[in-house]
Amino acid sequence: xxxxxxxDRFLHTDPQDVGCTDALxxxxxxxxxxxxxxxxxxxxxxxxxxxxxxxxxxxxxDGLLAALRDEAV
Amino acid sequence: xxxADPGTTTPRLDPDSAEWLRGLAGAGPPRDAVLARLHxxxxxxxxxxxxxxxxxLRLAGPELDDLxxxxxxxxxLAITGKLGxxxxxxxxxxxxxxxxxxxxxxxxxRHFWRNPAVxxxxxxxxxxxxxxxxxxxxxxxxRDLLAALRRAVDEELTARQxxxxxxxxxxxxxxxxxxxxxxSSRGAxxxxxxxxxxxxxxxxxxxxxxDDDPDRARRS
Numbered sequence: 016x017x018x019x020x021x022x023d024r025f026l027h028t029d030p031q032d033v034g035c036t037d038a039l040x041x042x043x044x045x046x047x048x049x050x051x052x053x054x055x056x057x058x059x060x061x062x063x064x065x066x067x068x069x070x071x072x073x074x075x076x077d078g079l080l081a082a083l084r085d086e087a088v
Numbered sequence: 089x090x091x092a093d094p095g096t097t098t099p100r101l102d103p104d105s106a107e108w109l110r111g112l113a114g115a116g117p118p119r120d121a122v123l124a125r126l127h128x129x130x131x132x133x134x135x136x137x138x139x140x141x142x143x144x145l146r147l148a149g150p151e152l153d154d155l156x157x158x159x160x161x162x163x164x165l166a167i168t169g170k171l172g173x174x175x176x177x178x179x180x181x182x183x184x185x186x187x188x189x190x191x192x193x194x195x196x197x198r199h200f201w202r203n204p205a206v207x208x209x210x211x212x213x214x215x216x217x218x219x220x221x222x223x224x225x226x227x228x229x230x231r232d233l234l235a236a237l238r239r240a241v242d243e244e245l246t247a248r249q250x251x252x253x254x255x256x257x258x259x260x261x262x263x264x265x266x267x268x269x270x271x272s273s274r275g276a277x278x279x280x281x282x283x284x285x286x287x288x289x290x291x292x293x294x295x296x297x298x299d300d301d302p303d304r305a306r307r308s
Contacts, residue, residue, distance in 0.1 A: 019233060022220040023298050025257075026289035028282055031090040035275035041093070043178040043186045061090040069278055071193060071263045078137045078189045083182060085136060 029068060033061035038072050042079060049076075050083040089282060105180035112171055123164065129181065130160035130188045137192045147199060155199065159191035166191070197264030204265075213238060213258055233297050240291040241284075249284040252277055 038061075045055045045062055056063040066073045101109070111122030134156035142152055166187045174183055213234065222230045241250055255261045255269075256277075263281075267274050292298040 019217075019220045019222065019230065022216075022233075022237075023289075025220065026285045026292070026298070028286045028289070029090075032282065033092050034089045034282070035273075035278045037092040039186075039190070039274075041177075043182045046186075047178045047182050059093040061093045064090070068282075069263075071274060072278075074141070075186075075189050075193055078140060078192070079182070079186055081140060082133045082136065082185050082189070086181075 029064040031061045031064040032068055033065050035065070035069060035072055038062045038065040038069070039075070042072075042076055046076060046079040046083055049080055050087070089279065101176045102179060105174075105176060108180040108184075109171065109174070112168065123168070126167070126184065127160060127164050130163050130184065131157060133185050134160040134163070134188045134192060137189055141192070141196065145196060145199070146203065146205075147196075155195050156192065159188055159195050163188035163191045193264050194268075197262060197266075197268050200262055200265035201268060204261075215260070216258065219257075219260070233292070236292060236295055236297050237288065240288050244287045244291050245284050249280050249287070252280040253284040253288075256281060 041059060041062060045059055045066075048055045048058065066076050108122070108126070111119060112126075113119075114122070135153060138152050138156040138159070142148055145152075147155065163184070167184050170187075174180060216234060216237070217230050241253060245253060251270075252266065255266050256263060261269070263274060263277055266272075267277055270277070289298060293300050
């Protein structure tokens with residue numbers, strides 16, 4: 016029974032998730048890879064798993080990526 | 089949680105990054121000029137980021153600009169204090185921008201408590217069905233699941249995990265705001281929530297409320 020698919024997804028934890036500290040440590044590297052069109056998940060799968068699960072870190076990544084893309088225009 | 093992803097070997101600095109580092113390691117008016125240039129870039133990034141997040145905040149106009157300007161000033165201090173930590177694994181400016189993004193997040197977390205939209209006095213579990221997309225046609229089923237979730241929160245979690253789960257999930261406090269409230273770190277709060285999520289899912293699955301297949305949730 017999965018009455019609340021959103022709750023099911025929220026409670027799912029990815030064992031690859033590296034956590035905030037390790038993800039933020041390489042956020043700038045991942046943002047440059049993404050801005051250059053490289054698949055970040057190949058080099059940093061645990062970081063990508065974290066960014067997908069952690070709203071604040073994901074938001075920081077989106078902000079940094081937006082800054083790089085804005086700069087490139 | 090997983091082990092850290094393997095890092096890259098430290099590459100040689102690109103010419104622009106090397107020039108930034110030389111300028112910031114200097115002294116007198118030349119260094120002041122480099123600091124002023126970096127500060128101007130940080131202000132631009134901070135204001136753009138504050139504007140990007142602005143629609144989600146009850147914050148706009150001069151107050152939002154002030155927050156951005158303070159973030160840029162604090163980021164400049166952090167950057168100059170941590171120059172030795174720059175590994176050259178990205179452009180210097182990308183590494184520097186990261187600090188201003190972090191400062192924006194922290195300041196938004198602090199700002200939340202000036203006029204919090206939630207009360208932490210009472211636990212409002214009735215909000216959860218809407219938050220997790222309850223299908224009104226499955227009201228009885230949802231009631232059972234909610235009761236099972238509350239039992240699991242009470243019986244399976246540590247006091248800290250329960251505090252974090254209730255604050256973030258039941259009350260809807262932003263994670264960075266809870267970091268400020270508890271005098272903790274984003275990593276510590278996230279870890280407590282991560283462990284709570286894992287325990288709660290295991291409990292609900294063991295009692296037949298969620299599917300046992302841990303990958304099912306990710307696929308659906």
